[in-house]
Amino acid sequence: MTSPHAPGLPAGRLVGRTVEVPPASLPTDLLDLLPAAEPLAWLRRGEGVVGWGVAARCVTHGPDRFADAADWWRETAAAAEVADEVREPGTGLVCLGSFGFADEPGDSVLVVPEVLVGSRGGRAWVTVVGREAAPDLPDLAPTTPPDAPRGVTFADGAMSGAAWEVVVADAVARIGAGELEKVVLARDLVVTTDAPLDVRWPLRRLASDYEMCWTFHVDGLFGATPELLVRRERGLVTSRVLAGTIRRTGDDARDAGLAGQLARSSKDLEEHEYAVRSVADSLAPYCSSTNVPEVPFVLHLPNVMHLATDVTGVVHDHHDAAGASVLDLAAALHPSAAVGGTPTKVAVELIEEIEGMDRGRYAAPVGWMDAHGDGEFGIALRSAHVDGDRVRLFAGCGIVASSDPASELAEAQAKFLPVRDSLSGD
């Protein structure tokens, strides 16, 4: 079920080129290049891709949303003619994408920008894509900065905090009764602003305040996620698994003690183990070898700390076009136990039954992919969906048998902070 072209887009094969540019000719912050209309971004520590304009767009939905998008991409890339003088992952034809969490409702989107600017390892490039003829290279100068959001007000989304605690308690009871081992429950907040939000404002804040996260925006979904669902680079696969969280206090000495507490917490280690196992099991059929560290490390973010494990592997047949693409891998991994639960099917059904909201594209794959199937997809956490002057923020927590509803609510509040703060006008 694909809609291959956005209304108004001309038909015809994609033609373009990638040229190398001196990094010094670009602004230090690639976000400064973005226009207000339909900006696209995937950046970490100043490296990654930004884009604008729509050369091609595909919308899928339903249980086959990943497979339909992968088919569209293979066909689109095979028909395209893009002269690539750089030949690195992320050069040549590239799309950015964001997928729905659940099979229904909601759309998943892939966009090929007309202009994409990339930067990695000291090299920078520009790709331009048009229909039947490659467009001229654009002037790469900073655009007019975004206006700060005004009149920002916050309200509960589908549920108040108190009602959500009752739902968490219900999940704990069901886990205690043996129905499942773990479920990740989320809630939403609704923000309204006086005028339509210019998403470049929160993007700049998130990229500078959460530089160890991947800051993204695709088709209204923006955020800064610490969790890389999967990276595929010339056949090498990496996945950063996060699960198990403790809030930071802002006092470095106390936080160091809390990090030790997190690393020894049986509740958090159990929650983490489910997430690592779900990722390793899902990658195994696609890889000739995988490496799963036995002990997690503690990832420090400004608002929270997480137990983290980097799982790595080598894709079968990666010299062959039949080798799994990063999108195939993301589809196989979604939803991992960091956002669904264990067993997956029971957890996803429980989420649908008791969470009381539509997750949209929160907690699902978001990222980019090139014509060789290399790319990066993160899990859209610490994220929000903007629609004009209305923004929906999301945050969730892994629930296991020993979870305490009040602590989980406090953890969810801490996970709202990155996007909340990014919307403040100062």
Ligand SMILES: C=C(O[C@H]1C=CC=C(C(=O)O)[C@@H]1O)C(=O)O
């Ligand atoms: C579901 C979220 O976080 C997941 C990822 C890392 C740690 C988690 C936790 O400790 O509960 C969650 O599984 C979220 O941030 O909305």
